[in-house]
């Protein structure tokens with residue numbers, strides 16, 4: 001089955017009912033991780049067996065007001081352990097969902113209560129943080145939207161989750177998750193791209209204004225998206241408002257990255273506004289919106305800024321702690337040896353252990369932190385990608401900023417895409433105590449070694 005035949009299937013996920021889990025005095029909504037079957041490709045194909053939350057993929061969209069408390073009981077009805085990570089949320093460490101670091105993995109048949117506040121508005125997501133290459137590839141993710149008290153006025157506020165599935169001819173997920181070739185190259189790339197719009201949207205009118213919240217949940221694929229029939233600006237990245245919205249051209253989203261855009265429909269009635277994936281050889285329409293008329297005669301005017309979040313930006317970085325991060329390994333990477341589980345191993349021995357990539361010479365989670373910083377202290381991390389592939393580095397518990405070549409600071413991000421052989425530098429001022437993992441969100445790379453951690457002491 002090739003990409004083209006399957007490509008024009010824009011789809012919207014069905015709404016799923018939330019089961020309730022009774023506690024003594026209060027009802028807590030449940031996120032049940034379980035197997036189910038969903039119509040992923042089209043009516044012409046059989047349903048796809050997935051692992052999802054409450055039987056849907058994506059899982060139910062969680063939408064709350066800024067500053068609200070989120071309480072969800074994870075019920076594990078899978079045959080293997082799982083956890084939930086609340087991606088991009090400034091969360092207390094115990095709620096971060098990293099097994100072995102912030103909590104024990106939730107065993108089959110067991111449950112775990114996540115209970116935390118969301119201090120920042122924006123577009124976030126939640127997903128499994130156990131056996132992630134397989135669990136996220138099979139569908140254990142959903143959107144987490146935190147609304148501003150006074151959001152900009154738009155006609156439609158739509159979450160657009162883009163995913164990349166590797167399916168067989170029977171529309172079933174390829175069950176081989178440990179192919180060394182995938183892990184050592186660009187990861188487990190799929191053959192079926194899908195955009196899920198929530199709420200469903202199929203028709204728009206010229207001069208309507210849309211807020212599109214893009215979330216790239218792909219296991220390993222970098223999504224390059226182009227929007228036609230609409231014009232606007234990028235107003236937020238990784239949930240955080242840009243101080244100055246930027247013109248919308250090609251949107252490049254690595255795994256786990258998000259972008260909020262505000263666009264006005266500029267196409268003529270009876271044409272389509274299209275969200276397209278731009279591939280090397282062909283472009284694919286992920287979603288087509290029929291323009292059915294004209295909402296008004298004139299255009300809407302300037303695209304507004306989003307209100308800033310109460311998150312501190314970088315200030316003076318003089319005297320900051322510096323912890324360099326060297327990435328090595330992978331195909332064409334020349335890795336000769338590395339430490340794994342405390343032992344020095346040859347590259348061949350590492351591969352035997354399913355490890356292919358190293359961060360500062362260590363494959364897998366190291367015993368000691370990349371850096372230890374106190375609250376209020378600033379940490380600079382120069383990242384040297386000495387590999388032949390791009391990596392999407394994700395920091396838990398904090399947003400960071402890039403230190404640009406001219407010394408200025410980039411926007412707040414929680415995931416940064418670092419191209420092959422690139423050197424980039426990020427920094428953040430510690431404000432959230434705990435042990436936080438810092439890993440490649442190309443999940444095949446994370447599974448095969450690219451994970452470390454940072455300690456913030458209170």
Ligand SMILES: [Cu+2]
Pocket residue numbers: 390391392440441442445446450
């Ligand atoms: Cu990577």
